[in-house]
Amino acid sequence: MNLASPKPHSLPVPEPVALEHSRRLAEHIAAAVADSGGWLPFDRYMELALYAPKLGYYAAGAAKFGRLAADGSDFVTAPELSPLFARTLARQLGDVFELAQSAQVLEFGAGSGRLAADLLLALEAHGTPCEQYCIMELSGELRARQRETIATAAPHLVGRVTWLDTLPDAFAGAMIGNEVLDAMPVRLFARRQGVWCERGVTIADGRFAWEERALHGPLPEALAPLDALPAGQDYVTETHEAASAFVRSVAPLLARGVLLLVDYGFPAGEYYHAQRGQGTLMCHYRHQAHDDPFYYPGLQDITAHVEFTGIAAAGVDAGLELLGFTSQARFLLNSGVTSLLGELDPSDLATFLPATAAAQKLLSEAEMGELFKVIAFGRGIPAEAMLTGFAAGDRSHTL
Template identity: 50%
Template sequence: MTSLSEFLARQIRNAIRDAGGWIGFDRFMQQALYAPGLGYYANDLRKFGAMPESGSDFVTAPELSPVFGAVLAEQVRQALAATQTDEIWEFGAGSGALAAQVLGALGDGVRRYTIVDVSTSLRMRQQQALAPFAGKVQWAQRLPECIEGVVLGNEVLDAMPVQLLQRLDGVWHERGVALQDDDFAWSDRPTDLRPPVQVPGDHDYLTEIHPQAEGFVRTLARHLVRGAAFLIDYGFPESEYYHPQRAQGTLVCHRAHQMDTDPLADPGLKDITAHVNFTGIALAAQEAGLKVLGYTSQAHFLMNNGLLEKLEQLAPVDKAPAVKLMLEHEMGELFKVLAVGPGEAWQPRGFAQGDRTHRL
């Protein structure tokens, strides 16, 4: 593992030297996560799992409880009927657990399930997990001209590279990475870039902007001609994201189910992630022609789709992890769900109660 990180670090050092001694953090994050064969999501190390003993680094909702996919499937079922489609597209399918749960719940209601994932090693895991559905599942390297169906993205946006902005003594800088004695070091340069809203106060302030995630949504909008997209992730609306008290930003790393705040250490061996600015994502979707169909907390979304009824059917040992999906201090409040789609607006059942679109 150490040699993998050292080899990737050497590659990033060369990129910094080739760029004149400095690269923006978004480029560092891109290499640390996605460099072919070496980046965190491109190497063979295990990522997903409920416990650190498994060698995993973090747990996502489908690994926490299969109830997540079963409940999400109820929303997908309604969306397929409302848009008169029969295909599902999932971006960043992880271990394949969510796809297996949704396909298991929907059965013949889905004709085809297409996964778009940049990781070759994860694709192999997905193929093993989805072997029972081999006749319906396919993998795509690029998007077709037209997508007709329901799009799912669970914890996809948070893994897209971000740019860092640092306000120092009232002057905005872009935070990048340079070399100091051949080690990675933070280096700030004055910039015309700004957060999308003015941050009150004159105190030093570190935050992120999300051009790649917003670009992804614009690209999706160009291809999604019929259907809907459900994006599930941790994050905030703009007013909370750029709150003056959030002066250290949201960037964190995950390794062995522990968090740290040093993304420059051990590249390739840990996840690097930032919370999602859902206002920016919603605006990018609208500007590209999609309509916002709903926005709410994961707890409201899952309960609207029948989570409480499914909990009643579980054995006590299975109920405890499933409850974490909706508890406020677990996943229920930090995680949000945003739905967008082309054509005439309609109301997905996940937003029937507790819709927060007005807060975006």
């Protein structure tokens, strides 16, 4: 049985081995649908599609992170795009080390290991070396890739890296997550002719399909701003219980230092806007974006933009202090990315042109500069201290 959606004509056809892997995951999800009475909430479908042991997208062997479809990857992140991202972030982390009196980093979901490798090198070059770099990564395949990346780029520093099987009881230093929240399962809701429904997954005509069920309980509190929608307007959106729960779960670990999260998204006022009526759910396969989460499960990423007001509330409710919220562009500019660019030799075109092109993507409002945001929480940081990355253009008031 081919449970996946028919292939969108613009997307490349997976290799036979990949198709077989997807088929096995689809059957695993289909069994979960059957066990749930024929209807699975979308957040559970997304959890299985991404994280089912040995089968989910992040639990199996796809390349995922890279710059081109030709390398087998599906999307590019800021660290993959340019070492300027890590070199600039390292300046902020150096300050955090001093404030926290601890030169340790704990990274959640380290991807290919590129950010870890570049940060270790940049922190050393900046004169604020990292004493211990901890990585919390559940995927064995990604752990192996991270180790290889770090050992290749910074062989003399790989001994400072530790992969954790469980979270520590307490941590002092800098906790970071780059594009971690957007890959956490979301619930989907739809309003049809004034009635709110939860969107879930069923099987119809032998394929995964959407099915909406009317809500019988209260609407999630996050959707309260949508009560003001015009009576006849249909609407689809997401709520982010898993991402908020993640922040609440890691907040108690921070004994002293900063939790820094970078991701794409909006404050609630922008997220739950009347004009954002189709939600933000998106899938990525071979650097092409589309909106069908049923296309070959396990071979594509499934994401949603982050609703940062809920993230801020989760951190504060868990006892952390909100230290700042701003765009990625403003954070990088505040942290000195332009001075790093100024160190490049314009006559060395082979280095200068790719570096400036990458910087344009990181900073441009039309690229990553505005869509991506940076939010920081702290504990035990002196009241008079201000993180450099938020010195100008802080938008905490919009949360």
